Amino acid sequence: MIEKLLFQTLIGLSFSMYLWLLAAGLTLVFGVLGVLNFAHGSLFMLGAYATFTFYGKLGLNFWLSIFLSLLCVGGIGVILECLFFRRIYHIDLPYQLILTFGFILIFDDLVKMVWGGVAMIPPMPRFFEGNFNILGRPFPYYNIFIICAGIAVALLLWLILEKTWWGRMIRASASDREMASAIGINIPLLFTNVFVFAAMLAALGGALGTPVRVVAPGIGTAMIIQAFVITVIGGLGNLKGAFVGAIIVGILTSYGILLFPIFELFIIFVVMAIVLMVKPQGLFGK
């Protein structure tokens, strides 16, 4: 039984990393721009579809496909931020949420129009085929790669935010937008950069998922809701919290499937509700 649980933990951990990549961008955008972006999941979905097209359909190199998808989704991010999101920072919450929801509708139907409504799954890259033998069970190489990639992104984000000048500007404008503007930070440009960066993180999550997870029109809305749970658990706008939250949700999901399949989804929302009721600023909030 212990072995089974340990193994399930590893599976949960690899699932956590997709969630982490999505939630990182979501919480970053909320922390800096102040907008809770429902459409963030759509960017995840677009990343998956773009990679599917480059890698699965056109047969390009896997890494090149991921890189190209990041560029594409980043471009969409620029359009979204400059034309639309920029105008809603100052307006009431319901309008912000519903605008981002409008983009979910647009992107969901757009992918149906372009790629059709069927779920698709491209072949695994040759060099990832095969399994490790962990505790007497086969554990795919690819999952190990995902776990490493997720941790690498977490370290990179930490380095960028804590150690670089750009990170300092982001932190400054997150804590006081006006003051940051007064000392000469170009806030609109910074916001665009942050939004695009977050969009690319989401796209990376989607892109990395393509060889193992299904590519279908609904994945954006299904993932974003779990990313919401994560950002709430970790505290809205808190990156460290998002990382821990992603691991909690991922592992809880994988245990849930094994131990109490009926309440697998239910339990996640129970955790979310409890955190909101007891400590609304999140586990890592101040």
Place this chain on the structure above:
Amino acid sequence: MKRIKFFLLLALIIFLFSLPAFSGKYILYITIHILILSVFALGFNLLLGYTGLLSFGQAGFFAMGAYACAKILLILPSLLLGTMTGMIAGALAAFILGFLCVRHTRIYFSMLTLSFGMMIYSLAWKWREVTGGDDGLVGIPRAPLEIPGVFSIDMNPMGNYYYYYVLVISLLAIYLLYRLIQSPFGLTLKGIRESENRVAYAGISVRHYRLLSFTIAGLYAGLAGSFLPPLENTVTPPIAHWTHSAEPVMVTLLGGIHTFSGPIVGSIVFYIIKDIIVRYTQYWLIWFGAIIVFLVLVFRGGIVIFLIERIWPLIKWR
């Protein structure tokens, strides 16, 4: 203005009652859906427009109403009983969960209602023994409207009685809500929206009022939900999903949150837009999403305010 409003309303009601005389089944079916969405969104707007709370879990209460009604109809085919049960189920769920939700405001309230709504969704989706899982509940009869020993009306799909049933109850529910908003209770809610602290200073328990408002919104969601199973003969989990919670939010913002009729106008426009676009393309949500985005960026007051402030003076001036 007031007289014109009265005549417009009268004309609308006469129109709705005489609709079956000159229109086909499809129009009646759509009209029932408009009524369902109107009742759903009006209850929602009691929270958003009057109390200042944005709930993203209303679909959960809608689903409670729909599933409760469906369960009753499967056991005991009596329409009135089904509707009542649905209403009570919605209200009860909202009362219990509201107790936990109303301590928070703004985004935390929205997130909390979202999580409760999704809990109901996950039960509807996974708890196969009770809810039928992802197949939902099927074969729900359109039960007769009857009070044993007094009267019984057959709700045969070929007749128009079910349309009248939904119409009468919806109009009644809308009228009651209208009266409620005009009452001191409604004014207190508006007061809470404007300034929570001042209302608290006046010695009013803000939390109790919020809870009551939340419960009423749940009751209306449950009522709207209970209209669905006899119409469609099935209920499925997507009606509890958070994307369905966004529907009342959209139509309310479309119509305008600061007017009573906003959600109704929004619902009508929602179905008209859908019906028109669907004739040209099956991907109507792209266009609807674009309309939503345009609306948020360009006129946030909603259609009703737009008509009153911009269009009405033009007509009056001539």
